[in-house]
Amino acid sequence: MKCLQPDYYPLFHCIAGACPITCCQEWKIAVDDDTARRWKKLAPPADVEEQKKNLNAYTIHKDGERVIGLTPEHKCPFLNSDKLCKLVCTYDDTVLSRTCQDFPREILKFRTHEEESLMAACPAVLDIWREQETLSFPSPAPEDLTSEQARLLFRLRSASIRLLDLSHRAPENDTPEQAFLELSYILQELNRTDTLDDAHITEYFSDSSRAQLRDAISNIDLPPLDTLDECNELLQDLAVNYRKEGLYSGYLEPIIQLAEELSEGCDEEELLRGWDAFQQDFTVWRPLLFHYLENELYSGLLLPGSDLTLTTLLLHLEWIILTYAVIRHSLFLAWLQGGRQPLSYETVRNYIVILNRMTGYNEEDIFEYLENSFEDPLWDWGYFALILGH
Numbered sequence: 422m423k424c425l426q427p428d429y430y431p432l433f434h435c436i437a438g439a440c441p442i443t444c445c446q447e448w449k450i451a452v453d454d455d456t457a458r459r460w461k462k463l464a465p466p467a468d469v470e471e472q473k474k475n476l477n478a479y480t481i482h483k484d485g486e487r488v489i490g491l492t493p494e495h496k497c498p499f500l501n502s503d504k505l506c507k508l509v510c511t512y513d514d515t516v517l518s519r520t521c522q523d524f525p526r527e528i529l530k531f532r533t534h535e536e537e538s539l540m541a542a543c544p545a546v547l548d549i550w551r552e553q554e555t556l557s558f559p560s561p562a563p564e565d566l567t568s569e570q571a572r573l574l575f576r577l578r579s580a581s582i583r584l585l586d587l588s589h590r591a592p593e594n595d596t597p598e599q600a601f602l603e604l605s606y607i608l609q610e611l612n613r614t615d616t617l618d619d620a621h622i623t624e625y626f627s628d629s630s631r632a633q634l635r636d637a638i639s640n641i642d643l644p645p646l647d648t649l650d651e652c653n654e655l656l657q658d659l660a661v662n663y664r665k666e667g668l669y670s671g672y673l674e675p676i677i678q679l680a681e682e683l684s685e686g687c688d689e690e691e692l693l694r695g696w697d698a699f700q701q702d703f704t705v706w707r708p709l710l711f712h713y714l715e716n717e718l719y720s721g722l723l724l725p726g727s728d729l730t731l732t733t734l735l736l737h738l739e740w741i742i743l744t745y746a747v748i749r750h751s752l753f754l755a756w757l758q759g760g761r762q763p764l765s766y767e768t769v770r771n772y773i774v775i776l777n778r779m780t781g782y783n784e785e786d787i788f789e790y791l792e793n794s795f796e797d798p799l800w801d802w803g804y805f806a807l808i809l810g811h
Contacts, residue, residue, distance in 0.1 A: 423565065426537040427719065428557040429549050433525070436545050438504040441767070442774050444524055444543065445497040445506065447668045450489040452480050456518040457487055466511040469498055476508070476516075495668060531725045533571075534561050538720040541713055542777040547770040550712040558582055558719045571729050573617050577608070578722045578734075580626045585715050587708065597710050598809045601742050602638050603631055605805040608738060612731045641806065645696055646689060648810035652750035653680050655808065658794070659747060659779055672775050676754035699756050702763050703749075710745075713773060717741045727784055732799065739800055740787050744780045746808040748773055 444450075452460070460476035470492075473479060479498055481490040489497055499507045508516050515522075525543035529536040536559075539546045550556070560579045566572045583589055584607075585600045607625045614621055624630060657680050660673050683692070722737050723729065751772045756764055782790065791798035 422534055423561070424535040424537060425559040425561065427539075427559070427716070429553055430526075430537055430539060432549050433539055433546060440504060440544060442544050442771060443500065443504050444521075445500040445504070447491075447495045448778055449483065449486075450497060450518070451520040452487045452489060452518045453520070454487075459516070463512070463516065466499070466507040468501070468507060471498065495666075527720055529720065529725050531561075531723075533565050533567055536720075538716060540720075540777065540781075541716065542774055542781055544770055544774050547709070547713070547773060550716070551709050551766070551770075553712060555586070555588055556712050556715055558715065568729075570617075573619070573622065574723060574729050574731065574734060576619070576622060577611070577731070578718065580622060581608070581722065581738075582715050582718050584626065584631075585711055585718065587711050595707060595711075597707070597714055597745060598811060599635070599638070600711075600714075601745070601809055602806060603634050605735075605738060605742065606634060606638075606802055607631075608731065608735055609802055612735060617731060638806075639811075643806055643810050645693060645810055647807060649683075649692065649696060649750070649753075651807050652746050653683055655743065656680055656747050656750050656754075657684070663779060669775050669779070672772065675758050676751055679754050679758060695757060695761065696753070698761060699753050702756065703752070706764070706769050709769070714741070714745060717744075724784055735799060736788060736791060737784075739791060739798075739805075740780070740782075742805060742809065744776060747780070748776045751776060 457477050457480060460480070463476045464474075465472060465476055465479070479490055480487050482488075489499075492498055497506075501507050501510070506517070506521075525540040525546050527538050527540050529538075539549070541547065558579075560575055563572045563576075566575065581604055584604050585597070587595055611617060611621055611625055657677060660677050663669055664673060664677065718738075718741065721741055722734050724737070727733050752764060752769060755768055755772065756762075759768075788798065795804075
């Protein structure tokens with residue numbers, strides 16, 4: 422079976438104790454069944470603070486899966502003071518669960534091929550993207566796919582990624598918001614066609630069609646206060662359970678408190694002036710954001726095990742865009758909290774990492790969230806426009 426991977430994939434290596442946001446803290450660490458069976462025969466390292474009969478005794482069941490039970494400080498019990506794994510230090514990395522061995526590598530096993538990518542929930546991955554001028558994403562050869570529907574959907578994914586590629590966009594239209602407004606409209610229109618085929622894909626993604634679409638979008642009134650209000654609500658909703666458990670409090674509490682203040686009322690003119698100034702400061706991070714979003718389209722639009730349909734692809738796109746809108750809003754609030762000074766790379770990177778950990782649901786949970794949070798889980802284009810703005 423062929424295995425595909427983006428050009429940046431081999432550049433990753435774990436930075437271990439130098440990691441600013443370790444994956445061994447404030448996160449569910451899954452333990453697969455094979456690892457659990459092996460752990461029943463292994464004693465904990467001598468320096469683990471609470472000694473139990475075997476490694477498996479440190480696992481619990483939470484949200485329908487077996488995970489490592491964290492300490493009261495929300496840390497993995499096997500994490501040492503140097504942010505290294507006591508299990509690896511005592512045994513070797515083969516003792517780890519698949520989650521710990523693989524992260525942040527992500528392997529999607531389709532029926533016809535495998536695809537590898539890296540997840541934005543790791544700061545070292547953002548460091549790689551920051552240094553790259555362009556990213557290159559492979560696509561399975563049409564002859565390797567078993568159905569015409571699959572071939573068309575993988576072609577759609579490639580066209581979607583290309584639409585976000587800065588080397589193919591005009592400088593005056595190089596915002597993620599503009600790109601996503603175009604992409605969401607195109608995919609919704611294609612979903613309404615009687616038959617998805619190559620001709621329709623070529624037509625909708627053509628330069629002339631997109632130029633007309635950009636002109637039409639530029640003439641739409643998208644009140645920024647409405648965008649800020651909706652993104653404010655989305656952020657607070659996504660943060661509820663994490664705040665209850667005291668997770669990521671150093672990042673969440675300052676911005677959520679400000680979000681709550683804005684929800685209760687504010688000087689709208691001053692808020693708009695702040696929003697305009699923030700967007701100017703934020704432009705410096707567009708290349709990084711485009712790389713992040715290209716990767717999300719590659720790894721998130723089509724998933725093995727799900728229905729390979731355009732409707733499902735659109736639902737995946739909604740989650741990617743929702744996550745981006747909440748990241749942007751979090752950074753806006755952090756910018757306000759920081760006295761409206763330009764954001765540091767570390768701040769931008771860390772909020773992208775934290776929000777991706779918070780929204781890293783599996784497909785079933787994503788669909789459940791969309792169904793419970795919206796009258797129709799398949800959004801009208803107007804909602805894309807509402808949370809993205811211009």
